[in-house]
Amino acid sequence: MVRVSSVDQVATVVRFATDHEISFTTRGGGYSTSGASIAHGGIVLDLSKLRAVHVSPESHTVTVQGGALWADVDVAAARHHLVVVGSTLNQIGVAGATLGGGYGWLTGQYGLAIDNLLWVKMVLADGSIVTASETAHADLFWAIRGAGLCFGVAVELGFRAHRQEGHVFAGTLRFAPDKLPRVVAFVNQFESLTDGRQGFWFGFTMQDSVDMDQCHILVVLFYNGSESQARQFFRPVLELDSVVDTTQMLSYDGLNGILNTADITARRDSLPKIDITHPDKSVGFRRSLRGSNITLPLDAEFVQSIYDEFSAMVTHYPQARDSRILLEFVPNGEVKKVANSATAFASRGPYYNVSSLFEWAEARLDDEIRSRQKGMMDRIGGDAGIARHPGYNPSTHGTGLYANYAGRDVPVEEIFGSNISRLRELKQKYDSHNTFRKWHNLNKHANPPD
Ligand SMILES: Cc1cc2nc3c(=O)[nH]c(=O)nc-3n(C[C@H](O)[C@H](O)[C@H](O)COP(=O)(O)OP(=O)(O)OC[C@H]3O[C@@H](n4cnc5c(N)ncnc54)[C@H](O)[C@@H]3O)c2cc1C
Structure with a gap:
């Protein structure tokens, strides 16, 4: 190094x-x-x-x-x-x-x-x-x-x-799973309510399950405006009976720290010490980020089925309880204003990112957890993502895969769509030895999983 x-x-x-x-x-x-x-x-x-x-x-x-x-x-x-x-x-x-x-x-x-x-x-x-x-x-x-x-x-x-000028309204809420239909109902209003200044994420985890020894609903709210405007906007969700509510007015530089405590990398110092010089490579934190996309309106039964599948996994493998799936509803109007061919980024369209960050401890579970993660992400994209829409065209509607979330084994053609041929030409011009190949390898169809 x-x-x-x-x-x-x-x-x-x-x-x-x-x-x-x-x-x-x-x-x-x-x-x-x-x-x-x-x-x-x-x-x-x-x-x-x-x-x-x-x-x-x-x-x-x-x-x-x-x-x-x-x-x-x-x-x-x-x-x-x-x-x-x-x-x-x-x-x-x-x-x-x-x-x-x-x-x-x-x-x-x-x-x-x-x-x-x-x-x-x-x-x-x-x-x-x-x-x-x-x-x-x-x-x-x-x-x-x-x-x-x-x-x-x-x-x-x-x-x-x-x-x-001012502060923003943000924070996390945690709900018991029986609130899922109400959360989905709110999300299905999101596109008609938002003017771009809001964000609404929700998903599932067992991490920090205060008072709930079950997989719960994690919600993250954001509103760039006053507290009263924000509380009015998010009222249908805020009035649900949450188990945890950290929403408050924050400075923008404070806002982007609120999720740090939920992240294992930031919590490393407070976690039980693991000797990284230990010769046994099968022990130690393992994590995998993988993404997909989802379109609105959501089907409540489908979302429930994702909850059920995820909940079954973290219950069956308690060491994976810090894993999470998040459906990230950040207004996409500005993103869509730029054409997919205008820059190499090829995922601008009428859909939202889904991220999954799965965490576990033992090497013997590597294949099992990764395959469950891939299965869930493929199911979301396949059954509720942009690709299922009639008339879907990746060149105009985007690929639906955010390269920073996509697994490294996902084919680059699927991530970059029709931009891949120009990218390969430029790769020859600027990096013909392929020195920079560890993120996504543009010269190959896909990398083997690491
Ligand atoms: C918990 C979590 C939350 C996330 N939240 C968001 C989010 O809110 N928004 C979002 O857009 N993404 C998010 N991501 C995805 C994140 O943007 C990518 O994982 C990103 O690549 C991480 O960059 P890094 O520098 O921290 O990581 P690194 O592991 O250090 O680097 C990632 C890649 O970037 C390359 N790289 C790093 N610095 C440079 C440089 N200066 N020049 C050239 N190459 C470089 C590395 O070689 C590597 O290929 C999140 C990921 C995680 C795990």
Whole structure:
């Protein structure tokens, strides 16, 4: 692992890896679960010393070094009453999330992180340093916005920022499973109610099951406005009898920390210690992120069947109780304004992300848990996703697969749709040795699961 402290050092390491054909990857926030930021027997470029953020209040731009986390950006921008569209979990790497697309609570108002990206300074496979934007290396900038992790090491990113005067309303609610029909009924109103300033996630987990020794409904609310407006908007859900309610007014830089405590990576220090030098590789935290998409309206029986399947799994395998499935209703109007061919990101359409983060402890369960996860995600996409709609066309409606959520074994053609041929041409131009292949390997149909 090479922990660099300058862009020139990044260039030296990348050039060395390419010249000697050494397995190579970059590590940002370390949140990927597919092995994309580790290289057994190879070089891991650690960017954790490159986390500076510069805010320009006059031009509403924020310049971010390639190893920064979203917390670095949120806090720096907040000092100037500015915000950037960034991840809902602020310990995630800025570059890792952005170059694959980048969803956040502000996506409903301002689109994806890539839709707010102005330029990226990137170290290419041969060690050269280029700045890509709409006007310079425009072909690379097209590829960077959605598949950037396959093209180089981003050492600096420039974002458009937005004015944010007040606090936002947000928090989590936990419900017993009998509230599911009422939650589904609310979601089915969501598209007609939202003006882009809201977000509503719900899903299932057994994590932190306070007072409930069963798989429960986890809801996450977001409203960019006053508390009274928010409480009015979410009234049908807030008036349900919740077991836990953490909703409150928060600063935007505080908002993106609310889910950190629910995440095992952030809770690592408070968890029972595991000796990572232990020779037995079969013990230790294992996690797998996998995504799908879902369209509205939801069928309550179908959602119940997903609950039942998930609940049966976490009950049967208590070590997987921290796993979760989330249906992420963040308004998609701004995202859909950009054509699927306008950037490499090819999942803009009338649907919403579903994420599943499954966690377990023993290697003997690897195949079993992963196959159940794949089964549930395929079932959601197949029975309730965009592909089941008559007249569905991936070129116009998008592929329905967010590359940062898709499992690494998902074929790249399914993720990038008709953009894959242009991506492969650009790959030949900018990375003919395929140095950057650990995220999704554009030159191959699919990677074997790690
Ligand atoms: C719990 C959880 C919550 C999530 N929430 C969100 C969310 O709200 N919104 C969202 O959009 N996504 C979300 N994601 C997905 C997340 O954006 C991706 O997993 C992302 O790739 C993580 O980036 P990282 O830098 O933290 O991870 P890493 O594991 O460090 O890196 C991920 C990939 O990016 C590459 N990479 C990292 N930094 C650079 C760089 N500077 N230049 C080039 N390549 C680089 C790595 O080589 C690797 O291939 C979530 C994931 C998890 C596990």
